[in-house]
Amino acid sequence: MESIRWLLATAGVEFEEVFLTKKEHYEKLLNDGALMFQQVPLVEIDGMQLVQSKAILNYIAGKYNLYGKDLKERAL
Template identity: 60%
Template structure:
């Protein structure tokens, strides 16, 4: 098991889940770990290749680069970044529901539903310049696909939102 990344997180999916998905897309997996040395006193934290990484995006970018899931040049990476940042924005909004006060819950769920249907999912149905496209069509965009699938699962389970097209 030498070299297997060690994943430090709470006992839950949360912000570590997309990291687990991305490792899986790269054909790897992580071993669970406790809390360790944290740069900003935060989890998720991942020990990988002799480094102690914190910050979800730093971890995701490193794994995506390591397993060649991050596009062939800066322009492809920019496109992948845009799609994944959109998903992370949406995830963050959903996490806010989980930690919200009971009296704010309904309003936050409505906001998630509205933005998911009208802002986020439509962006995945078309290209950055508005043209129709099948966003999962390119192998290089695996990173995007992982985030997308993860999100579909959460949307379906927690918010009753189904994507407008079938998920593979």
């Protein structure tokens, strides 16, 4: 989740963190169908519930134009 926090901060996006402090919190997310692949982190953005860090990072980078202008910039 740390890389997601950094990217959101770079984009200037305010966000709220909710920590799973009990097994019951995780189980509730599972039972509600919120965790695709039964994984965390989970980011709720634009009416979607995204899991898997790479997918979340790709979405945020695309939304806030943080990909870089070319492949070299993206790699750096």
